[in-house]
Amino acid sequence: MVVVPKDKKSLRYIYIATVFGCFVLWITVYTPALRPSLPLEDDYMTSSEEEYIPALEPKVIKSLCTPKTFNQGQWIYDPIEIESPLNQTQFAKAAGYHCMKKFAHRCFRKGGNEALRAKKIMDYRWQPDACSFLEMNVEQLADHFLQHPILFVGDSITQLQFESLGCLLGNQFPNRHPPKSTLNGGNSKIKVNELAASDRDTSSIAYIRSDYLIRLDDYKMISPFEEAGSQLGNGENYPWVHALDKFDYIVINTGPHWHPNLQWGPNQSEEELLAAFKHAMSVVLDFLKGKVKSHQKVWIRSTPYGHATCSQFKEPQANPLAPTGKTGEYEWHLFKAFDDIWEDLLSGLVKDERFNMLDISTLSNQRGDAHSKPDADCLHTCIPGPVDTWNKLLYHEIMKKFSI
Numbered sequence: 001m002v003v004v005p006k007d008k009k010s011l012r013y014i015y016i017a018t019v020f021g022c023f024v025l026w027i028t029v030y031t032p033a034l035r036p037s038l039p040l041e042d043d044y045m046t047s048s049e050e051e052y053i054p055a056l057e058p059k060v061i062k063s064l065c066t067p068k069t070f071n072q073g074q075w076i077y078d079p080i081e082i083e084s085p086l087n088q089t090q091f092a093k094a095a096g097y098h099c100m101k102k103f104a105h106r107c108f109r110k111g112g113n114e115a116l117r118a119k120k121i122m123d124y125r126w127q128p129d130a131c132s133f134l135e136m137n138v139e140q141l142a143d144h145f146l147q148h149p150i151l152f153v154g155d156s157i158t159q160l161q162f163e164s165l166g167c168l169l170g171n172q173f174p175n176r177h178p179p180k181s182t183l184n185g186g187n188s189k190i191k192v193n194e195l196a197a198s199d200r201d202t203s204s205i206a207y208i209r210s211d212y213l214i215r216l217d218d219y220k221m222i223s224p225f226e227e228a229g230s231q232l233g234n235g236e237n238y239p240w241v242h243a244l245d246k247f248d249y250i251v252i253n254t255g256p257h258w259h260p261n262l263q264w265g266p267n268q269s270e271e272e273l274l275a276a277f278k279h280a281m282s283v284v285l286d287f288l289k290g291k292v293k294s295h296q297k298v299w300i301r302s303t304p305y306g307h308a309t310c311s312q313f314k315e316p317q318a319n320p321l322a323p324t325g326k327t328g329e330y331e332w333h334l335f336k337a338f339d340d341i342w343e344d345l346l347s348g349l350v351k352d353e354r355f356n357m358l359d360i361s362t363l364s365n366q367r368g369d370a371h372s373k374p375d376a377d378c379l380h381t382c383i384p385g386p387v388d389t390w391n392k393l394l395y396h397e398i399m400k401k402f403s404i
């Protein structure tokens with residue numbers, strides 16, 4: 001029904017209302033094509049008391065990334081802006097790092113040519129081809145971890161991810177010794193890396209080193225005062241399941257420490273090793289299925305491979321050559337098989353939201369140039385580096401449930 005105005009006065013009201021309406025429409029619809037490094041306050045909408053909707057990259061509307069689609073992309077040359085002479089403060093600033101503790105894989109600290117190499121590593125940014133992802137907002141992520149802490153469990157590659165996240169959130173979580181920590185289960189021989197807010201008694205981020213996740217001798221999930229059992233190399237196999245209750249998010253991985261051994265069968269073959277790995281991981285998963293509550297979430301991080309004689313790589317490789325088991329490649333060619341075993345185990349679960357893969361392999365396998373010590377260590381990578389991208393994906397996976 002159309003309302004016909006009876007006199008000039010109401011015509012004027014309609015005129016004013018129309019002009020005002022157009023103005024409102026203009027300011028609502030028009031958003032400048034900026035890419036804010038920090039999302040604007042308006043980009044958040046409260047969905048519950050403590051949760052926010054993070055800002056999407058304001059580009060073409062694409063579907064939100066899954067770990068699988070996130071990995072379909074490329075490393076874009078996007079050089080960081082730092083001045084010569086390169087110093088540590090500048091590196092930390094360019095990476096958004098707030099951490100000064102010594103750590104072997106923070107390559108820029110070595111200075112000289114290693115600082116130049118560290119810059120080259122940081123000069124590439126991962127860009128998924130066909131999906132959009134939520135840009136990391138460290139304040140918001142730290143707020144979230146205050147209520148919903150995260151635990152990393154695994155070998156030194158998992159420690160890299162913990163260290164990267166700890167550096168990114170270093171302003172928010174400066175305390176490495178929260179006074180009321182119980183994460184070692186009462187056994188002071190168990191070392192736990194922890195990070196807490198300065199006004200909190202307990203950790204928001206923690207890392208427990210466990211190279212195998214399980215005791216190798218009898219496939220047992222061990223508790224704090226039990227023996228760690230035999231191991232295939234230097235490292236630690238600390239118990240960790242006693243700490244699960246304190247965390248809402250858990251990221252686990254094992255693989256690089258598994259080698260052919262008499263432990264797995266008389267032939268010391270790769271087949272025996274893979275069968276043992278499969279058996280062990282099914283024990284881990286069965287245990288977690290009974291233990292992990294519905295509000296908790298476990299990611300099994302995938303295992304990217306190393307690159308033999310990695311000093312040859314000066315930039316990312318879009319089509320890297322996968323290892324085949326040659327000398328100097330250890331068991332790197334089996335890492336994909338380890339991931340496939342996990343994919344297979346998880347595919348046997350019926351609609352279980354608690355468990356997911358955190359697949360970071362394809363993007364990491366392209367970074368033969370980013371390893372910690374060419375050619376002495378061609379498996380670990382420098383941080384800042386591709387591992388920060390793992391944490392960007394982690395942020396996306398955590399926050400996407402709060403976005404529309």
Ligand SMILES: *[C@@H]1O[C@H](CO)[C@@H](O)[C@H](O)[C@H]1NC(C)=O
Pocket residue numbers: 083084085087089090
């Ligand atoms: C690092 O370099 C920046 C830029 O050149 C400079 O402003 C700053 O003082 C330097 N810091 C140290 C600790 O040398």
Ligand SMILES: *[C@@H]1O[C@H](CO)[C@@H](O)[C@H](O)[C@H]1NC(C)=O
Pocket residue numbers: 265266267272
């Ligand atoms: C070990 O190798 C022998 C000879 O290749 C084969 O016959 C046997 O089945 C293997 N055993 C296992 C446990 O794989």
